[in-house]
Structures are given as structure tokens and as C-alpha cells.
Amino acid sequence: MAGIAELEEAINKANPRIFGREQSFTSLPLNTLATELIALLGDAKAGRANEAAIQQGIGAILTTGTFTEEQLGELEQALVAG
DSSP states (O other), X not given: OOOHHHXXXXXXXXXXXXXXXXXXXXXXXXXXXXXXXXXXXXXXXXXXXXXXXXXXXHHHHXXXXXXXXXXXXXXXXHHHHO
């Protein structure tokens, strides 16, 4: 797995719609998962990285939201480019 800094950078570079920004406005579960992921990334930045929880958070977002193949491809590219 990429390091926390690389993961955060990849997410920041990715198009915001990848993580369901529009969906989070109308979906409380997706909004909650996104908020939890942001908190986990903040913890990681502060030196309290929990990589397993971050991986689970991303997985939960991808499972809960509805994403196109294009959006999933953008996320994959962003994570690979890290």
C-alpha cells in the first residue's frame, strides 16, 4: 500500500466526484463514511496512521456509493500515480 502522504495526495488530486461528492449531499451513510475517512487522513497526517482503517474507509465508500467505470478508473490512476 502507498504511504499515507501518497494516499492523501492521490485523493486530493482525484476529481472530487470520485468519492461521491454529489451523492454525499443526499446520502447520510455516504456523507458519514466520507467524514470518517477525512478524520482518518487527518489522524494520519498527525502521525497516528491507521492504514487498515483507511483502506476499510475507502472500501466502504466504494461499496456504498454508485460510481461509473470512468470514476473508478480516475481513482485507480490517482492512487497509482500517488
